[in-house]
Amino acid sequence: MLSVSNVDLYYGAAQALRGVSLEAKKGEITCVLGRNGVGKTSLMRAIVGQQAIRSGQIALDGSDLKGEAPYTRARRGIGFVPQGREVFPLLSVKENLQTGFAPVKRGERTIPDHVFELFPVLKSMLSRRGGDLSGGQQQQLAIGRALVTRPNLLVLDEPTEGIQPSIIKDIGRAIRYLKEAGMAVLLVEQYLEFCRELADKVYIMDRGQIVFEGVGADLDDPDVRKHLTV
Template structure:
């Protein structure tokens, strides 16, 4: 029996204006797996996530999410189809409290969990004493947990994460790693861009390496050890 892919990218090309960044990306990601996208800075990893999320329109190729062609679907409609994106950085609605940020995510999407605060605190209990704090006053790690919680409130089937541990203290990195493991255990597909190689090798089911906008390696995590992963990424 063939499993319908969570995501299927077919001959995907994309970029910014005349700058061609992604070249003929063919990639299939299966439901409930963690797919790590890796490579050096500037090779197209964030561009790939932005294209999947609908923030960049591909110049060629298609994006299919659970058998639905979303290639030219607006970003907000992709959210309704079960796609959520936590971009790089710790971008929150700074003037609003943590609780207000969570409620805003709930109100913006009809798929959202009916009890947004409880759902968020289940995954990120550290947010409990911060519910009435302005998001602009959070640390980087706290803000990232809020961003992840907001995405989960929309009850995604596929979650795109762009370097979720960037600039975060080690103790919070461990909590985020545990949360990602827990999220995947619920059957949510995760596409993870992560520079922290050891974390990616611990979490991922598959590893895809980009170089100059092209896939240079794709396969099960078990095919790579630490040294061979470093060599592929030319670090």
């Protein structure tokens, strides 16, 4: 589904990514871990088209995405849940979900039933403003909005950040459901146990590079965990 090959990314003279390569396959959950400031969010922004890369290749289903704008990548099937959720606080829950219609063909602009099956609280709050929801509810709304775009690849940047444990479990169940439905899920996290339970494949980043590649069970290894200690 997604292939990232030898990607370099710069902010001015500062290099944020150094030869990064990874894959995210259909029906699998791929998790990228690392301490703060190692380049995880820069990598996600490069994948969804919010940040241009200096060199390397990002391809979806074998097709190079170079030069494609974020909205074009959304039409190609990349859904994005950014760090901090970025819901529209003055729009209702329903209106927030409907902003996901932008890359969808006019005749398909409906909210899929599975959004409310995964996150029932959204259905009961359709008329409430996004800014009035709790942090956990806003995260569910942000994921639901991404699912409205009908993605084949769902990219989530730290979906458990600042979220209460009960909603983290709900988000985990939703991610498993999407995996079983055949979606490719690419997840950036700092919550180690969340990734250990969910991930089929894990990558660990440090100083803009991939320093470890393995499977979720490898996160039990002390030699692997040392890459994540502060």
